[in-house]
Amino acid sequence: MNDLFLFNNSFQDSFEINTDLFDTNIINLSIVLFVVIRFLGEALSDTLENRKQTIIDSLQNSNKKVYIVKNKLVEVKSKLELTQTEVENVYSSRFSYFKTRKQTLLEQVQSYLTQLQSLQKDSIEGQTKKVLSDVYDTTISKTFDTLYINLASAFKKSGNFSNKKKAITYSYLKRLN
Template sequence: MTNITDFFVSLGYWPSAGSFGFNTDILATNPINLSVVLGVLIFFGKGVCASCILNDLLDNRKQRILSTIRNSEELRKGAIEQLERARARLRKVEIEADEYRMNGYSDIEREKVNLINATSDSLERLENYKNETLYFEQQRAINQVRQRVFEQALQGALGTLNSCLNNELHFRTISANISTLGAMEKIKD
């Protein structure tokens, strides 16, 4: 028996920092304190069953966990509903954005076509105005040339008449014109 006692005593002297060993010091291991606490619990809790207290504690804990789970589920359902509403709004906004984009492209295309048509009309009017101006200037130039040719021909004819016309020719021309006028008067009557 001394060997066993020596064994336990020798275990008590081993350094305990960082190693495993048995502590033979009764006051250091607190078995007295534990027995006092258990004695007090048994004395004062005679009618109370330890398993009942433990069951009540576990039931309370279970109820808190279940209520937390229910609250979490409700929050999750609310979050899912909000997510669905947000997705619906996003789809609606995307549809509206597509409509605005398409309308914008349509408006741009319409404006482009209108601008091209207006520019084409303006160019056509300018082309017509240019053609009218050219025609007017051509007609004016032709009229000026005609007037100049007529004046030169008239001056040439007057020059020829003045040089060729003598009194006798002049007298015959006047007589022929008077007879023509007289014949015309007889026809009228």
């Protein structure tokens, strides 16, 4: 074995492995590793377990929130459908109401137009009757005036003019009223 080393013998003699020290180092290292693994392993295991539990709790909490949100979504969808149904009902009832109201208003307008036409016809007939009455009154009045003048001139020629004039005037006034 000495041939393998390129060192001379004096160095080899001075360099020796102390196996007692090596055994002690191995024992110390195993104790340290045991203590480290024992205490740090437990702490690491506890930390990992806590982290695992935190993650599980977060997932469960998230699942609960998802469940709540899904329930709220279903509730909102049902309310939306109910609201849409109500809106459609209100729309159809309002449409029906306005259609009926329109028909009623058209009938009222037609009635008013009929009344206006009747009133116009009555007004024209009334005005026609008034004009005819005025023409009749004027004609009768002029006729009586002419008759009075003719009678007056005829009675002037005769002797009893003043008594006959009073009788004719009285008769004329009576007919006018």
